[in-house]
Amino acid sequence: MKRGGGKIRLFIGLAIVAFAVIKYCGSAETNEHTGEKQYIDLTVNEEIALGLQAAPSMIQQHGGLYQNQEYQNIVDAVGQKLVQSSIGKSTDYRYEFHLLADERTINAFALPGGQCFITYALYSQLENVDQLAGVLGHEIGHVVAKHSAARMSQQGLAQGVITGVSVGTEGGGQAAEAIAQMITMKYGRDDELQSDQLGVQMMLDAGFDPYEMIGVMEILKAAGGPNRTPEFQSTHPDPENRIERIKEAIEYYKRS
Template identity: 50%
Template sequence: MRAIIKFIIALLVAGVSLISYWCNRQENEFTGESQHVDISVEQEIALGLQAAPEMASQYGGLHPDKQAAAEVKAIGQRLVANTNVSETPYKFDFHLLADENTVNAFALPGGQVFITAGLLRKLSSKGQLAGVLGHEIGHVVARHSAQQLAKAKLTQGLTGAAAIATYDPDNPASQTGAIAAAMIGKLVNMRYGREDELESDRLAVRLTGQAGYDPRAMIEVMRVLEEASGGARGPEFAQTHPNPGNRIAEIEQAIRQEYPEGLPKGLVQ
């Protein structure tokens, strides 16, 4: 009888999680895609602004080099002002972090974009910096964070249901099923993360070209990231970010699709 009750509760938890996920859909006006998200754009902006100080503090705060920080802001705002990103409700701001050792860039929901001094130091051109910032802008306008939040809620609900259904207090080994379910859920979310990265690469190709930067500079960025990784990576399926070497082929394909007659002249390298 206890097993039946647990099974019914597990079904209810799983059912509520699935219904909540599939019924919350919004059309992304920028990409034209229908997405599973359950927060508004205004909530995304508020979340990003709230989290920005804490995220900056994890990387040593903002960099004191005002000239370098101003260049990051200028290139970021050029990408926004000269593309249809300017028509979105997001409030973009671009920040240079003080961390000299970490090679990273990321965007919070709503438009707060960060790049570490460690990554900026490895870039050799404005075009490369534009490629990095354009990629992060792509995450924001494609609402990847909102999608990940919705997927995380679904995963938590389903793994919770699995834990309820499989756990037996008289048999500690039954916890293995819940652990396996949690691992599967994590791998599912990693797969979506890689797809988001590739979509952001494609969006960055479009945005950099429209803003007057050469999107081919993104290929050099991938080589920088590959070198920075030092080859110390596991199999690609176990990584949130796709292997930079594999992303190069996707970027080259995106450039050909965006500019079938060739890139215009005069682009900033």
């Protein structure tokens, strides 16, 4: 009886994994802006709605908006110049740029649909508007490349694998979760590198100096300190590796 129960469990587990894989593969599409094949089951309007819904919470988590209209105007102007001069203009996303009051966390990020954020902790360390363009161009790159939507689909696949293996095998859930985590980490590092490249392209299109993005990487490197997590355990590539890829992207787009 126990053996029969094990077979039933295995069958159900395999069915769950198969359903997750079929659903994921069925969402394949080609990103018209990057030419990349992706697996996404959200429409553009759904991405925009998700970003707008999450934005107030993200603002609250970082202490609200930074109360300096002059600085906010600079962020808006640089962000919109990047969008209007690049592939960002050809998208249907609703781009908005927010300067967050957080003075301790050096960070910038984007939500689906065009909501882009930079903390004052990072903004205050930037030396010029070209570096600001490097930060915002990178975040716009995440939006254009649909990284958030793709990650949501990947996490759905990973969760299906975890559930299926957990149901189908005794004690298999922990191993499945570790595998799924490594899958999503790899995608995260690739996303960051692609956004750097898109950011370089947008900076050049908008007339900003793309070499200033290297200065941004130096700021991030210094913020990480000497005891940074090894690259293979992080969703973000090491700043040194990013600098090399940025230099390669600059030379490539200047020749194009």
